[in-house]
Amino acid sequence: MSFQNPVFIPGPTNMPEEIRKSIYMPTIDHRSPLFGEILHPALAGVKKVLKSETAEIFVFPSTGTGGWETALTNTLSAGDKVLAARNGMFSHRWIDMCNRHCLDVQVVEATWGEGLPADRYEEILTADKGHEIKVVLATHNETATGVKSDIAAVRRALNAAGHPALLFVDGVSSIASMDFRMDEWGVDIAVTGSQKGFMLPAGLAIVAFSPNAMGAVETAKLPRTFFDIRDMAAGYANNAYPYTPAVGLLNGLKLATEMLLDEGLESVFARHHRIAEGIRRGVVAWGLNLCAASPDVYSDTVSAIRTPEGFNATDIVSHAADKYGVAYGVGLGEVAGKVFRIGHLGQLTDVLALSGIATAEMVMVDLGIDIELGSGVAAAQDFYRNQDVAAVKVAA
Numbered sequence: 001m002s003f004q005n006p007v008f009i010p011g012p013t014n015m016p017e018e019i020r021k022s023i024y025m026p027t028i029d030h031r032s033p034l035f036g037e038i039l040h041p042a043l044a045g046v047k048k049v050l051k052s053e054t055a056e057i058f059v060f061p062s063t064g065t066g067g068w069e070t071a072l073t074n075t076l077s078a079g080d081k082v083l084a085a086r087n088g089m090f091s092h093r094w095i096d097m098c099n100r101h102c103l104d105v106q107v108v109e110a111t112w113g114e115g116l117p118a119d120r121y122e123e124i125l126t127a128d129k130g131h132e133i134k135v136v137l138a139t140h141n142e143t144a145t146g147v148k149s150d151i152a153a154v155r156r157a158l159n160a161a162g163h164p165a166l167l168f169v170d171g172v173s174s175i176a177s178m179d180f181r182m183d184e185w186g187v188d189i190a191v192t193g194s195q196k197g198f199m200l201p202a203g204l205a206i207v208a209f210s211p212n213a214m215g216a217v218e219t220a221k222l223p224r225t226f227f228d229i230r231d232m233a234a235g236y237a238n239n240a241y242p243y244t245p246a247v248g249l250l251n252g253l254k255l256a257t258e259m260l261l262d263e264g265l266e267s268v269f270a271r272h273h274r275i276a277e278g279i280r281r282g283v284v285a286w287g288l289n290l291c292a293a294s295p296d297v298y299s300d301t302v303s304a305i306r307t308p309e310g311f312n313a314t315d316i317v318s319h320a321a322d323k324y325g326v327a328y329g330v331g332l333g334e335v336a337g338k339v340f341r342i343g344h345l346g347q348l349t350d351v352l353a354l355s356g357i358a359t360a361e362m363v364m365v366d367l368g369i370d371i372e373l374g375s376g377v378a379a380a381q382d383f384y385r386n387q388d389v390a391a392v393k394v395a396a
């Protein structure tokens with residue numbers, strides 16, 4: 001396996017060299033003003049990336065999954081009703097976590113490859129006259145299928161129904177790579193992790209609470225200790241954690257937010273969109289289809305590509321690793337063996353993306369799929385070279 005090649009899995013992502021260096025730091029006292037000089041700018045930076053003026057940010061030594069648990073356990077009690085849709089493996093896992101916490105989940109089944117059905121949410125919320133539903137879950141970007149959903153539309157559904165349920169959004173594979181507007185969309189809890197858009201190793205759960213979500217914390221009865229945001233808030237007030245923080249990762253998070261804001265959020269989003277579009281042009285040139293059903297749901301951070309009927313898509317991932325030392329993502333759950341995924345988030349450039357398209361072509365030709373070498377690369381090259389990237393600063 002090569003450490004020189006970029007990875008094309010949808011997280012953990014490729015890391016900028018400066019971020020790697022920032023994590024490797026000497027031990028400091030983690031209950032000290034010096035630690036506060038790392039912690040507080042990191043929290044403030046995350047808040048800016050989320051486009052929020054009012055959210056409180058909590059960062060746990062954990063992963064995105066711990067962020068889901070932070071959201072549920074700090075705001076809900078056993079038996080509480082939750083509304084969620086299942087359109088892929090990640091929305092499925094959050095629903096599974098709700099069930100394990102004895103929440104009463106109403107699941108809307110959606111086709112894998114389609115976005116969240118905001119219209120169905122609206123019907124169900126409108127019918128819930130007694131306001132039994134406490135929380136609506138939404139996965140912004142389904143990493144399993146390469147599908148983005150319209151969170152503003154979910155907020156509109158809540159408003160149209162005049163329903164007070166809180167809106168919790170899994171933004172693990174969208175935040176810091178795709179536009180996310182916590183305040184404008186009325187998101188009550190946003191969840192992400194360190195190893196996707198923030199370009200860090202795994203190890204941090206990053207969770208943002210709106211004032212409304214903070215209001216649910218005292219009445220929530222689900223047990224919580226490690227993920228209790230009240231203990232975390234008390235720690236932060238003293239430049240500390242309730243336990244030992246991952247200082248190096250937090251230092252990396254501080255730098256990651258600085259880099260993202262320095263590049264400019266809109267430039268970061270435009271770069272991801274451009275890279276993704278080049279890859280999509282390549283997929284069209286191969287004569288293959290995306291799992292994502294229509295352009296309005298195409299993800300700018302991951303493309304799940306359907307392989308021809310009867311072909312095991314996982315072979316592409318194994319062969320790419322064995323022969324070329326390049327990592328792609330396998331299909332998960334319902335689409336296991338039917339798709340392979342090209343992750344294109346984090347520190348990526350047009351040039352790196354071309355190597356991912358080129359390698360996928362070699363792999364598919366090796367395995368006997370009927371595509372022409374160079375066809376996808378040419379389509380992406382044609383797209384990239386005609387983009388006005390001078391206006392958009394390319395990340396280091």
Ligand SMILES: *Cc1c(COP(=O)(O)O)cnc(C)c1O
Nearest residue numbers: 063064065090141143172173193
């Ligand atoms: C990666 C991912 C998760 C899980 O995050 P972990 O950090 O692996 O716990 C959750 N949701 C989505 C959409 C993801 O892409």
